[in-house]
Amino acid sequence: xxxxVIVESPAKAKTIKKYLGKxxxxxxxxxxxxxxxxxxxxxxxxxxxxxxYKVIKGKEELVKELKKKAKSSDKVFLATDPDREGxxxxxxxxxxxxxxxxxxxxVTFNEITKNGVKCGMESPRxxxxxxxxxxxxxxxxxxxxxxxxxxxxxxxxxxxxxxxRVQSVALRMIxxxxxxxxxxxxxxxxxxxxxxxxxxxxxxxxxxxxGDKKSKIEISNEEQALxxxxxxxxxxxxxxNIKKGKRKKSPAPPFITSTLQQDASRKLGFQAKRTxxxxxxxxxxxxxxxxxxxxxxxxxxxxxxxxxxxxxNEAKDYILDRWGKKYLPDKxxxxxxxxxxxxxxxxxxxxxxxLNPEQVKTSLSSDQYKLYKLIWERFTASQMxxxxxxxxxVDISAKDYIFKSSGYTVDFDGYTVLYxxxxxxxxxxxxxxxxxxxxxxxxxxxxxxxxxxxxxxxRYTEASLIKALxxxxxxxxxxxxxxxxxxxxxxxxKREAKTLFPTELGEVVTNLMKDKFSKIVNLKFTAQxxxxxxLVEEGKNDWISTLEDFYNNFEKTLEKAKEDMKDVKIQLDExxxxxxxxxxxxxxxxxxxxxxxFIACPGYPECKNIKNIVNEIGVKCPKCGGNVIERxxxxxxxxxxxxxxxxxxxxxxxxxxxxKCPKCGELLYKKNTKKPKIYCINPECxxxxxxxxx
Numbered sequence: 001x002x003x004x005v006i007v008e009s010p011a012k013a014k015t016i017k018k019y020l021g022k023x024x025x026x027x028x029x030x031x032x033x034x035x036x037x038x039x040x041x042x043x044x045x046x047x048x049x050x051x052x053y054k055v056i057k058g059k060e061e062l063v064k065e066l067k068k069k070a071k072s073s074d075k076v077f078l079a080t081d082p083d084r085e086g087x088x089x090x091x092x093x094x095x096x097x098x099x100x101x102x103x104x105x106x107v108t109f110n111e112i113t114k115n116g117v118k119c120g121m122e123s124p125r126x127x128x129x130x131x132x133x134x135x136x137x138x139x140x141x142x143x144x145x146x147x148x149x150x151x152x153x154x155x156x157x158x159x160x161x162x163x164x165r166v167q168s169v170a171l172r173m174i175x176x177x178x179x180x181x182x183x184x185x186x187x188x189x190x191x192x193x194x195x196x197x198x199x200x201x202x203x204x205x206x207x208x209x210x211g212d213k214k215s216k217i218e219i220s221n222e223e224q225a226l227x228x229x230x231x232x233x234x235x236x237x238x239x240x241n242i243k244k245g246k247r248k249k250s251p252a253p254p255f256i257t258s259t260l261q262q263d264a265s266r267k268l269g270f271q272a273k274r275t276x277x278x279x280x281x282x283x284x285x286x287x288x289x290x291x292x293x294x295x296x297x298x299x300x301x302x303x304x305x306x307x308x309x310x311x312x313n314e315a316k317d318y319i320l321d322r323w324g325k326k327y328l329p330d331k332x333x334x335x336x337x338x339x340x341x342x343x344x345x346x347x348x349x350x351x352x353x354x355l356n357p358e359q360v361k362t363s364l365s366s367d368q369y370k371l372y373k374l375i376w377e378r379f380t381a382s383q384m385x386x387x388x389x390x391x392x393x394v395d396i397s398a399k400d401y402i403f404k405s406s407g408y409t410v411d412f413d414g415y416t417v418l419y420x421x422x423x424x425x426x427x428x429x430x431x432x433x434x435x436x437x438x439x440x441x442x443x444x445x446x447x448x449x450x451x452x453x454x455x456x457x458x459r460y461t462e463a464s465l466i467k468a469l470x471x472x473x474x475x476x477x478x479x480x481x482x483x484x485x486x487x488x489x490x491x492x493x494k495r496e497a498k499t500l501f502p503t504e505l506g507e508v509v510t511n512l513m514k515d516k517f518s519k520i521v522n523l524k525f526t527a528q529x530x531x532x533x534x535l536v537e538e539g540k541n542d543w544i545s546t547l548e549d550f551y552n553n554f555e556k557t558l559e560k561a562k563e564d565m566k567d568v569k570i571q572l573d574e575x576x577x578x579x580x581x582x583x584x585x586x587x588x589x590x591x592x593x594x595x596x597x598f599i600a601c602p603g604y605p606e607c608k609n610i611k612n613i614v615n616e617i618g619v620k621c622p623k624c625g626g627n628v629i630e631r632x633x634x635x636x637x638x639x640x641x642x643x644x645x646x647x648x649x650x651x652x653x654x655x656x657x658x659x660k661c662p663k664c665g666e667l668l669y670k671k672n673t674k675k676p677k678i679y680c681i682n683p684e685c686x687x688x689x690x691x692x693x694x
Contacts, residue, residue, distance in 0.1 A: 004073035005107075006066065006093055008080050012112065015285025015293040016079065019117040027069060029080070033059050034092040036139065041147045043140050049547045051140055053092065063096055070097040075105070077124065082108035082345060083301050084537065085478065088135035091127050102126060111351040112285055112295030134537035137546055141165060141533075144551060145520065148558055157508060157570050158591075165520065165529070166475045167486045168513055172521040173468060174460055174493055175502045175510040184456035190219040191452060192228060194403055195445040196237060196396065203434040204445055207396055207403040225449035232398055237442040240397035247389040247408065251415040253305045253335035254347035254379040257477030258470045260300065263378070265463035265498070266422040268370050272462055272481035276300065278371045279348070288363045295351055296360065297375055301478045302345040305335035307379075311346070314353040315383040323417065329385045349379040377419040384415035392433050396442060407433035459499040473527030504572055512570070516561035519553065583609045614643065619656045622667050622681070624648040628656055663687045 005026045007013050017026040034053045036042040044050040055063050070076050076099060078090035090106055099105055104124040109116045142165050149163040192209035209228070211217035219225050255263070260279065264270040270278075279300035285293040312332060319327050335347070350372070357373035364372060389408040396403040409432045410416075460468065466480045475483055484500075487493045492506030502510070513521045520526075529550065535541035575590040581601040588611070591600045601607040615630040617640065626644040633639060640655055642648040654669040661668055661680040664687070671677050680687040 002073050003075045003077065004069050005077045005079050008086070008089065009280075009284055011281065011293075012284040015112050015295055016109070016117055018293050019112075019114050020121070025069065025073070027066065029066065029089065029093060030059070030062060032056060032089055032092065033063055033066075034096060036143055041143065043143055045144075045551065048544050049140055049551075051136065055096070066093070067097055070099075077107050077121070078105055078127070079107045079109065079120070081301070082110060082299055083478065084131050084135045084138075087128055087131035088139075091129075091132045094127060101129075109295075109299075110345050111298045112283065113351045116295070116351065130537055130539040133543040134533055137533055137536050137543040140547060141529075141550060144547075144554070148554070149517070149520070152558065152562065153509060153512070156512065156565055156568060157505070157572070158575070161505075161509065162486070162490060163509070163513065163520075164483075164486065165526065166479055166483050168510075168517075168521050169474050169523060169526045170465065170469060170483050171487050171492050171502070171506055172510050172514065173465065173472075173523075174487075174500055175507050177457060177460055178502050178507070181456040181459070186453035186455070188221060189452050189454065190222065190225040191450050192219070192225060192447065193450055194447040196405075196442040197445055198434055198436065199441050199443050201434060205405055205407070205431070205433050207394075207405040210395075210402045210404045212400050213397070213402060219449075222449065222451065228401065229447070229449060232401060232447070235398040235401075237396055237398045237403075237444055239394060239436050239438055239440040239442065240402065241395040242436060242438055243393040245391045245393075246411075247391050249387040249389065249414070249416070251333075251381045251384060251386075251419070252378065252421040254307060254349050254382045255375060256303050256305065256347055257301050258303070258466050258480060260348055260375070261466050261480060262463040263422055264371060264374060265461065265466075267374065269498075270367075270371070271484070272466065273485050274367070275371065276481045278367045279375075282368060282372055282375075286360075286363060286368065288360050296355070296372055298347075298349050298351060299345045300348050302348060303338065303477050304345055305337045305347045306345075307334070307347055307349060311349055311353055311379075312383060315380055318354050318356075318380065319384055323384075326412075327385050327414065327417070329383070333383055335382070347379075348375055350376045353380065381415040381419035384418065385412070387414035387416045388412040392436075394433065394436055405433060407431050459501055461498045461500065465500060472523050473530055474523060476530065508570055508572060516564070517557055519557070579611070581607060581609050583607050616643075617655065619658050619667075621648060621650050622656070623650040661685060661687050 003024045005013075005016060005020065005024055006029055007016060007026065008029055008031050010028045010030075013026040013028045017024065020026065033056060035056050036051055037054045042052045042054075044052070076097060078093055078099075080086035080089040080093075086108070087106075093099075094101065094105070104126055106127050107120045107124050109120040145165045146162060150161065153161045153163050194207045194209070195204050196207055197204045209217075209219070217228075219228070252259075257276075261272045261275050264275040265272070268275075279297065282297045283295055283300050285295045288294050288296075316328060316332075353376075355376075357369060357376050360372065361369050388411045390411050391408045392406065394405045396405065407430050458464070462484055465484065469475050469480060469483070487506070488495065488500075491503055492509060493500050493502055510521065532541055532546050532549075536543045536546055571589070577588050577590060577599060579588045579599055580586070581588050581603070584601060584603050584607040586601055586603050586607070588599045588609070589602050590613070591598055591610075597613050599611040599613055601609040616627050617630055619628040620626070621628050621642040621644070624642060624644055624647075626642045626648055628640055628650070629643050631639055631641050637653075640652045642650040652669065654671045657668050657670050657678065659668045659678075660666065661682065664680060664682050664685040666680050666682040666685065668678050668687075669681055671679065675690050678689045
């Protein structure tokens, strides 16, 4: 008996083959094998949105090989990822391989371990057509929006642009936040900050002016602050009241896709795309020393907080063995998923909770180790006891005024011995207060007024944008990474440190969308569209009706926009230059083609003058004295050459810099590697200087 198992990737195939053993052949489809062709719409709108799928270009030989293997096998199992996309891949494979829809040939693995593979193979089922239809509906919907709307955007702004259902909303959120920041008017306010110590003690603690004994006083200007200070002159400071209490801090739940992307961004500096790539590797299987290929985490595209009892018990055993009984909670922790979560998989967790990061460190790459450690610590901490604080709140009286102080001490560290959740905006940390008693006189160490201004809302980071998308119901766990990658690669958004801000292009595209396609970029409408697509997945909505409801309105809106903007062309400020066309005297503009940017006369077709964009680096050619400029090879790699080419043939992959060698006086070059180095071009002079990237 020969059985064929088809998965997406070679790494996954290798890991699964290890557990299945003899009698099974495990092969990879290398992702999708059939899709909507790129060069045309490939959707018959008039015929109930019938899609025209084709084998993906370049995969013809692979499909032939899969057909051959399937024909010679007694049984074929489709073991693609356990989500909507994976279900669709299996459906396409079944069609191409001539498998029957009623056959129980679909298997899924929540984790790629011996037990996970065994359970999956023991429970084959038919392909879930509702899941497939949900994927088809999303794919077709995004194709309709992209292929109908993108040409309009390109025509009105510039070539090479795109518009998408989810990306346009994400971009709008970033643009709207930038508008808020620009329109924000700072409001002045003042605080009076004091430092005290108990009389006879050197321990100093901070306190902040609150108000009088009746209510809180807001200090809005310097005059008001100085008036209060003058009234406090010579005052005695006494502990008016002390309130002590206990505070319990519970651990965060294990990761779901969105929270993993957020925490990896904050703690590791990973972009969402990088996080998901590494998580996929950890799920599919890693060669671990002494264990062979093994999947280290459960499936990483999930919005469920469910955890298996086996995993909970393994985590308990590890905690008990490592930290002792007091670090276990009184009651087993179980977390409730959000109301709209799919709950198809468990939360993201280590497949073997007893396998701590240090045990596998030597078998993992740096990124794999960092992400596995983050996932392992978050999951393990989620099953640990609360952290307990003793809190103290103190009121200090001075004449009729009150100052307030607060602090805490850690009675029991609990789960924080292992992991603490990160936030986008770190709160000011409280400090422990000295021993104080009611009626105790205090010594004033310092008191001063401080001016402040209210701050605008912060720009989004990847982490906070993902959080906002999730909270607003925009997109789904599997789409966040691709959405952010698209808006940055299209140059709608740029990164500055970790923050995301819109380019002029991004703002112009968004304003056009808001004006002409308000529904497409409306957060509530898009969230409702996501909910409608989820109902297709649940078998409660017909996917064709869902597409019809959307497209009928969209088509009318698009036709009206085309009519309204028939003779309109939007010119971006960033595309204008100071270069004067020597043929007709106009200011030349930046144009975009598939080969890159160039400068052209806006008078086309009357004036067809064009020029290359020249990036001078401020260095003279060592051969002829001309200007060295930055160029790009056919494959897009940067190199450096003389502006007098072809009369001068100077060329270099390394960047010449405007410095002379301190040893021989020749020109220095910079090689950009992991450790950038500056070296002398003279082969007889071996001068090298390693640069510190920081």
